[in-house]
Amino acid sequence: MAESDAVTGRFGSQAWRAGAATGVGYLLVLAAMFLVLFVVPYLVFGAL
Structure with missing residues (x-):
């Protein structure tokens, strides 16, 4: 079984x-x- 198959089997549910x-x-x-x-608000009040 490949590594990707093991990971998919564990976390694919x-x-x-x-x-x-x-x-x-x-x-x-x-x-x-x-x-x-x-x-x-920081941008709005900074522009005033």
Whole structure:
């Protein structure tokens, strides 16, 4: 069995994919909130 087959067998299940997608979605939401709450006001008030 090749190395990629072993990795796919261990991490290819639906539970791992769902967990990874949840983590990525959570990080995207946090990044969007950071941009809206901190970066955008900094740029707006910096331009005044």
